[in-house]
Amino acid sequence: MSVKAKGRGAKPVDLSLIETMRWEPGSGFTRIDQHLRRLNRSADALGFRPAPPDLMKQLQASVEGETPLRVRLEMTFRGKVEIVATPFAPVAKDAIWRIGIAQTRLPSDDPMYRHKTSRREVYDAARAEFPEDVDEVILLNERAEVCEGTRTNLFVEQADGTLTTPPISSGLLAGILRGDLIREGRAKSGLVKQTDLAGKRLFVGNSLRGLIRAELV
Incomplete structure (x- = not known):
């Protein structure tokens, strides 16, 4: 539920x-x-x-x-x-973050979540679902589309090495690192479902920490 x-x-x-x-x-x-x-x-x-x-x-x-x-x-x-x-202590280059999928949902029709603000209730609720040894928590929207993490964007590596990251229309913040990777051609925007994550190389990232390997818990 x-x-x-x-x-x-x-x-x-x-x-x-x-x-x-x-x-x-x-x-x-x-x-x-x-x-x-x-x-x-x-x-x-x-x-x-x-x-x-x-x-x-x-x-x-x-x-x-x-x-x-x-x-x-x-x-x-x-x-x-x-x-x-x-x-600030940079993340080690060989680090692999443990990530979970929250039950808390991010409403895709609320434009406020497309801005980085002090309104953090939904992210705090998602984060509270997991213990501290889980590094990041990913939120889905009401259609069960993957949105973003509580402090990062999510990237799924494809067979050709490019990264797919959820579109803004799924309801998420246009991260600074995300935008750079798309402009550089290293990533592209595309719909991501939870089932698309299984067996794939995953990354999370933001402008502060860079791109970090991740695995589901």
């Missing part, structure tokens, strides 16, 4: 937009242009005030040191920005 996600009715004024980025000494922010474009698109779509004109200066002022950082940018409906930088 599936569990439907709750949380409809949240007003944009009660939400914040979020971007989580990686910063490396020497090379700086990873995919910063894509992150800021997504932030501005979401702000426009949801009626937020625009990002402050000195946002890039604020980001640069938040980072320093000789180790990688995780930089979380949160912007309120009124355009107020909070930036928090914390140490």
Whole structure:
């Protein structure tokens, strides 16, 4: 029996937009242009005030040191920005994440889930279904189509080596890494059912952590 996600009715004024980025000494922010474009698109779509004109200066002022950082940018409906930088340990190249499939469902007809916001109830509910030693949890929609993970997009490797990732129409966030892989021709958008995952090489990923091998638990 599936569990439907709750949380409809949240007003944009009660939400914040979020971007989580990686910063490396020497090379700086990873995919910063894509992150800021997504932030501005979401702000426009949801009626937020625009990002402050000195946002890039604020980001640069938040980072320093000789180790990688995780930089979380949160912007309120009124355009107020909070930036928090914390140490970041990259995922090992040979890591294989254990992933589960949640009973909690992501409604494909709710456009709010196509923006990265502080509205996290559905993802928190899915995450709570599994113990901590499961690295990521994948959500399906009401049609049992695969959507996304609680913090990553999902990719299924095909026989020719290309990756298939669920389409936005299934109800999911257009991840920054996902977009890059599609533009580079390494991935393509296509409908994915739970049965399509069996026996396939799976990956999850986001802009912060990159692409990570995964296996179902």
